[in-house]
Amino acid sequence: MRITYACRTCGSTVALSGVESAASLTCPRCSAVVEMPPGAIAWAGPGGEPVGAGEGEPRLRRCLVCPCTELFTRKDFPQRLGVGIVVVGFAASCVTWAWRLLVPTFAILFGTALVDVLLYLLMPECQTCYRCGARYRGLGGSPEGFDLETHEKHRQQRIRLAEHAAAGRPPASPT
Ligand SMILES: [Zn+2]
Numbered sequence: 394m395r396i397t398y399a400c401r402t403c404g405s406t407v408a409l410s411g412v413e414s415a416a417s418l419t420c421p422r423c424s425a426v427v428e429m430p431p432g433a434i435a436w437a438g439p440g441g442e443p444v445g446a447g448e449g450e451p452r453l454r455r456c457l458v459c460p461c462t463e464l465f466t467r468k469d470f471p472q473r474l475g476v477g478i479v480v481v482g483f484a485a486s487c488v489t490w491a492w493r494l495l496v497p498t499f500a501i502l503f504g505t506a507l508v509d510v511l512l513y514l515l516m517p518e519c520q521t522c523y524r525c526g527a528r529y530r531g532l533g534g535s536p537e538g539f540d541l542e543t544h545e546k547h548r549q550q551r552i553r554l555a556e557h558a559a560a561g562r563p564p565a566s567p568t
Pocket residue numbers: 400401402403404405420421422423424425
């Protein structure tokens with residue numbers, strides 16, 4: 394299993410692999426250590442039955458970084474690449490259109506759309522934490538698709554935390 398997350402200390406993007414057999418995550422840039430919550434990874438056999446650690450495939454119970462229990466599955470597709478392909482295709486088709494080359498124009502437009510669709514279908518899925526945005530790849534099972542309500546809840550929570558931090562008050566004071 395691979396993880397990509399933003400280091401809380403130095404802010405750099407940390408990408409680590411083989412985290413299912415690790416006890417903590419270490420940032421290679423600033424050496425900040427994130428202790429992984431115990432029991433965050435459950436091991437499942439082919440039928441989904443629980444097995445011992447190291448057997449079967451790892452499944453995520455909660456985020457290893459923050460440690461939120463709410464994660465969603467999405468395609469591991471770089472959005473910029475998808476948009477880039479469309480933009481390049483459109484620019485090329487404008488050139489052929491200016492030259493009155495009708496068939497190449499449509500061939501380019503349909504071709505770039507097809508490449509986008511194929512890329513999307515071929516891309517593996519990854520799991521993303523709602524709260525901290527950490528991404529996980531190479532996992533068994535899939536918890537749930539994206540839920541706007543949960544996303545909004547965590548977004549509001551982040552705003553509140555930022556407001557508390559700006560006001561210099563402790564973040565958790567339920568009175
Ligand atoms: Zn760091």
